[in-house]
Amino acid sequence: MQFYYKLTGPGAATDQAAIQVVLTRSVNGTSTLIGEADATLAPTTGGYTLGTLTLNYSSSALPDSVTIYAASGNAQTIQAGTALQLDDISFIGTGLAVRADAGLQAQLTVSPNPSPSGRFVISSPSEPALAAAPLTVLDALGREVLRQTPQAVPTGTRELDLSNLPLGIYLLRLDSKQGALVRQLVVK
Known part of the structure; x- marks a missing residue:
């Protein structure tokens, strides 16, 4: 993560900030730490x-929340009137997504692919939660064209209807608890 900052106020030159x-993921109301950094x-x-801050990850799960804490007046002798100003906060470098391991990837199938109708069946009979995970579909330019919440009851199969989209190549991403599962889809 990178950002710009400045300390202002009458005692800022001898103060600290x-x-x-903190990156977290919330499941059923319970928040789990995914990664953090401080300085x-x-x-x-x-x-x-x-x-700049280098984020240290403690889990391969995908975070769904970021919390930024900032404090001014951290020196041994706190200076009244010191203010910390932050600007242009951005996440840089490697993406946050972690791909699921190859064994888990092999448990997920999407068929037919290519699909002449634009309708697909996502299947994972041995690991039903994979097919039930929240999903996103991106077009060839990386634009999100579909987002679905997780299935309430994992059944091991799930229908995906892209029949309203133009013919082309799409990227399907399922965000399971074990990591991201990604498939290229072809509608022809």
Whole structure:
């Protein structure tokens, strides 16, 4: 993650600030830590200073929330009136997605593929939760064309109807608890 920051106020030159980023995933109301990073921010001189944080992941699950904590006045002698200003916060580098292992990938099938009708059946009889996972379909330009919530009751099969979309190549992504499962789909 990168961002720009500056400390302002009468005692900012001798004060400190801190930032913490926490990535979590919530399942059935229980929040699980996926990754985090924190840093003490040195005083700035005049304008904004570029700051970076390297996120440390403790899980391969996909996060669904990010929380950023920021604090000013962290020095041994806190200076009244110090303010921390943040700008242009962005996540850079490697994507957050983690692909499921090859054994799990092999348990998922999508057929027929290619599909002349644009209708597919997603199947995972030995691991029903895979086919029931939340899914996203992207077009060849990376634009999201469909998003579905997880099936309430995993059955091991799921129908996917892309018949209203133009002929072409699409990317199906299922976000299971074990990681992302990705398939290329062809509607012809």
